[in-house]
Each structure stands twice: as C-alpha cells, then as structure tokens.
Amino acid sequence: MINHEIKIAFDEYDSLKDLDTADYDLCLEAATALKNSHSPYSKFRVGAALRLHSGRIIYGSNQENVAYPSGLCAERVALFYWGANHPDDPVEAMAVTAQTDEFMLSKPVTSCGSCLQVLAEVEKKQDKPIKIILYAGQGPVWVIKGIENQLPFLFFEERLTT
Numbered sequence: 001m002i003n004h005e006i007k008i009a010f011d012e013y014d015s016l017k018d019l020d021t022a023d024y025d026l027c028l029e030a031a032t033a034l035k036n037s038h039s040p041y042s043k044f045r046v047g048a049a050l051r052l053h054s055g056r057i058i059y060g061s062n063q064e065n066v067a068y069p070s071g072l073c074a075e076r077v078a079l080f081y082w083g084a085n086h087p088d089d090p091v092e093a094m095a096v097t098a099q100t101d102e103f104m105l106s107k108p109v110t111s112c113g114s115c116l117q118v119l120a121e122v123e124k125k126q127d128k129p130i131k132i133i134l135y136a137g138q139g140p141v142w143v144i145k146g147i148e149n150q151l152p153f154l155f156f157e158e159r160l161t162t
C-alpha cells in the first residue's frame with residue numbers, strides 16, 4: 001500500500017483593496033454580472049466575470065428555471081459563452097461573487113464540481129492555467145491558481161479528445 005498526499009494552495013487577502021488593479025476591477029465586473037442573475041427559487045445570486053488575454057470581459061450569472069435541473073451556474077454560463085464566442089482568446093482569470101438577502105455571506109463561495117470540471121477542460125483547451133478569484137460580502141478574498149488547486153482528481157482522458 002502506498003499513501004499519497006496531494007497539497008493544494010491558495011492565497012487569502014483581507015479585502016478586495018489588497019488585489020492588484022486588474023483583479024480588483026474583475027471583481028467589480030463579477031458584481032455587475034450578478035445583477036442579471038435569474039434566481040427566484042434559491043434567491044442566491046452569483047456573478048462570474050472572465051478576463052480574456054485581449055482584455056475583453058465575459059459575464060455570467062446563475063440562471064435558474066422552474067424545471068430546476070435546466071438552470072445553470074454563473075461560472076458555466078460565462079465559460080460556455082467564451083467557448084461559443086471567443087475560444088481563441090485565452091481566459092486569464094475568473095472572478096466569482098455571490099449575494100443573498102436570506103443570510104450573510106462572510107467567506108467566498110466556491111464553485112460546484114460541475115463548474116470545476118468545465119473549468120478544467122477550458123484550461124486543457126487553452127493550455128494555460130486560469131486564476132480564480134472568489135469573494136463575497138466584506139469577507140476575505142481567495143485567489144486560486146489553476147484547476148489543480150481546486151479539483152486535483154479532475155476527469156480527463158486524452159484519448160477522448162483527439
């Protein structure tokens with residue numbers, strides 16, 4: 001028997017103001033994206049903003065549906081829009097934020113497993129890691145570099161992609 005250990009890492013900042021200008025601005029774009037959240041059922045609004053290599057910003061927000069499984073998370077709305085419209089302009093960073101009137105958010109909201117798997121495929125497609133910036137409310141900001149620090153056991157099979 002061999003015991004393996006995997007180490008993941010992320011940076012925590014006290015507030016948005018501690019980020020560099022580009023990342024700070026991207027967080028504000030995520031807050032803008034959140035305004036178009038369609039979340040009448042969960043009342044949990046999520047916004048995502050992608051910064052592409054060209055500087056273009058792509059917005060996503062969670063889009064729910066009365067047939068619940070038909071909805072989609074903010075991250076995948078943004079990532080699939082990128083794939084459909086700007087696949088040759090690499091994604092450098094993605095900021096994600098969330099709000100709800102139901103309770104206070106005091107720490108960042110992390111992405112669901114499905115969004116992480118989609119993020120993994122985007123990284124593989126563009127062959128470059130993506131910086132993820134997560135924040136909510138007045139809480140700390142988490143900056144995570146690359147999918148391997150979020151989903152070390154991501155599913156990938158090269159023979160299916162060639």
Ligand SMILES: [Zn+2]
Pocket residue numbers: 073074075076111112113114115116
């Ligand atoms: Zn998700």
